[in-house]
Amino acid sequence: MSQHHIREIIETRMPSDGMIATGIKGVQMFRATEAVPCVPAVYEPCIIAIVSGGKEAVLDGQRYIYDSSQYMCCPMSMPVEAGTPDASPENPLLGLYIALDPRLMTEISIEMDAAGHRIPSAAGSAPSIRLAQWDDRFQDALLRLVQLGASATDTAVLGDARLRELYYAILRGAAGPFARRAFAPGNAIARSIADLSSKLGQPVSIDDMASRAGMSRAVFHRKFKQTTTMSPIQFVKSMRLNHAAMKIAGGMTVSEAALDVGYVSASQFSREFKRLYGQSPRKWGDAQAINADLA
Known part of the structure; x- marks a missing residue:
């Protein structure tokens, strides 16, 4: 009951x-x-x-x-x-x-x-x-x-x-x-993900992430994919684009959202956004009626 x-x-x-x-x-x-x-x-x-x-x-x-x-x-x-x-x-x-x-x-x-x-x-x-x-x-x-x-x-x-x-x-x-x-205290991949999530707007180096985790790039790549199902590069891109999509849906402009998650080039951001979501970020934002808290 x-x-x-x-x-x-x-x-x-x-x-x-x-x-x-x-x-x-x-x-x-x-x-x-x-x-x-x-x-x-x-x-x-x-x-x-x-x-x-x-x-x-x-x-x-x-x-x-x-x-x-x-x-x-x-x-x-x-x-x-x-x-x-x-x-x-x-x-x-x-x-x-x-x-x-x-x-x-x-x-x-x-x-x-x-x-x-x-x-x-x-x-x-x-x-x-x-x-x-x-x-x-x-x-x-x-x-x-x-x-x-x-x-x-x-x-x-x-x-x-x-x-x-x-x-x-x-x-x-x-x-x-x-x-x-x-x-677990020794879970280096979990620590890497937490660190990455707190610094999405900053440049990301997979070599640096692997080094801080105490692994070679190849071992880090393999363990990261085992944990998340994605490669480190794919994970970073998905995190940035998803955060940006949520910000756009919340009223932030496309250029502001792109800069906020670490994109220097607005055109690159628009290309990658459209490749993932099937629409330009502006059209996608215009079409959304999202209750972000319940997503």
Whole structure:
């Protein structure tokens, strides 16, 4: 019944569409009753839990469709296309977005290792997004977290502890081994992605990234592609273009968006944008009616 109670809380607090903060750092509720087609977005490290309706995300051609039976785990910044193609007044999208604090996720992972709960060895490459079944530990921790919103005092005093409990439930659940590998202290690729995401407007050298990761260019390229399904160059380009698309949809001019994500040449930006999205950035921006918060 935990999921049902979570839905009731969201319905009570959100009589209209949108996204609202809960008072707990990184935790937001959302509601949508209109369909939004998949559009460019960037997922930062997060969990998205749906209690009504469904969402869709596409990463490098791989489609992830999830609803109240599964939550989505994305432990690293990823350029995706995302939307709510089936939302309607009769079938509203209701759910929660929980940002994942890398420092805290790493801290809990280390404590789990020290307690003897080791990460199973991984065979081959793994997708950068994982869908995981809701389990009792996750449901109960999420319910206790959202119940805090009824009291500002409870939220202030217990918010950090309840969020930590939810993080632990994630790391113990079906997505746990996947998430723990991403947040492991020695994961050089995850560190490279985090560094890249914070410096998109600056020149990027794959050789420098490989050097900082302590790898040769060839090894770095191979491990990066295993982690993200994309080459480093493809990943950088996708991140920049997706960020730019979101900025244009939000009202920024094409030239401003291009400069903001590191493009010196506006013509090069327009060519690469059109190659990826099938339209010039100006035409694409004019055609968009995006609720970016729900992408």
